[in-house]
Amino acid sequence: MQLYTINTGYFKLDGGAMFGVVPKTIWNKLVPADENNLCTWAMRCLLIQDGNRLILVDNGIGDKQDAKFFSHYYLHGEDSLDKSLARHGFHRNDITDVILTHLHFDHCGGSIIRQGDKLVPAFPNAVFWSNDRHWNWAVNPNDREKASFLKDNIQPIQESGQLQFIPTPENGIARFSDTIQLRFVYGHTDAMMLPQLTFKDRTIVYMADLLPSTAHIPVPYVMAYDMFPLTTLNEKKSFLKEAQENNYILYFEHDAKNECCELELTEKGIRSGRTFDLKEL
Structure with a gap:
């Protein structure tokens, strides 16, 4: 197995929304906000080369939405999905599997591209993996969350015939392959999947939106975007204890500075320990 960091660019979100009830006087020291x-x-994102499979976990926001949509998110940076794949010698046509942690636009927007007046899969040779519980949640969204579930990102996947579902596990963990498991969590959105890998005798967990960044490791630091914040809180407590005791590596989707970290137990509770890039493993 080989692992590759796939950077698709940066965007901006309201700091208060990202930290929920935590006061700005505290979170602004961790992730400084701009004048707005x-x-x-x-x-x-994460690219996993495993035997004859090339597995992409999430794929960023994409580029097919209109200027008004993108004006809310201030996309910036030199990275893109295609540039990052090419940097490692790959093309989107090489992808055999796309694991979608969940269907919020900043995680699955790159799944679909425009070809003329058609919307088609960006990965023509890939199977797209979701689960039926989350899929149904996304295609029948509640009023609070529906702005995050864009039809242009979701419907064309199903129409392509490339969509398959992971069965929802009773114990919270589903097996994807011999080296990859999917942890199901329910606080941020219903049935989000976190890939958990065995790599060089270490366990790596792709955190998606359970822990968007190292700044979100303290248990009360829960996003206002989360549908069920108390569920998130309990999921964080349980996961962090397991991860610290077993020396897991956490891989962050949204942390602008830190790709990975280990955890350490302090007098204040579990906190970020050593931070490093994936390529250092």
Whole structure:
């Protein structure tokens, strides 16, 4: 197995929304906001080369929405999905599997591209993996979350015939392959999947939006975007204890500075320990 960081660019979101009930006087020291109270976040995906499979976890925001949509998110940076794939010698046509942690636009927007007046899969040779519980949640969205579920990102995947579902596990963990498991969590959105890998005798967990960044490791630091914040809080407590005790590596999708970290137990609780890039493993 080989792992590659795939950076797809940066965007901005309201700092208060990203930290929920935590006061700005605290979170602004961790992730400084600009004059509009916006903080910069990464859209960092993961490419897994495993035997004859080339598996992409999430794919960023994409580029097919209109200028008004993108004006809300201040996309910036030199990275893109295609540039990052090419940097490692790959093309989107090489992708065999796309694991979608969930269907919010900043995680799955790169799944679909425009070809003339048609919307088609960006990865023509890939299977797109979701789960039926989250899929149904996304295609029948609640009023609070529906702005995050864009039909242009979702419907064309199903229409392509390339969509398959991971069965929802009873114990919270589904097996994707011999080296990849999917942890199901329910606080941020219903049935989000976190890939968990065995790599060089270490366990790496792709955190998606359970822990968007190292700044979100303290248990009360829960996003206002989360549908069920108390569920998130309990999921974080349980996961962080397991991860610290077993020396897991956390891989962050949205942390603009830190790709990975280990955890350490301090007098204040579990906190970020050593931070490093994936290529250092």
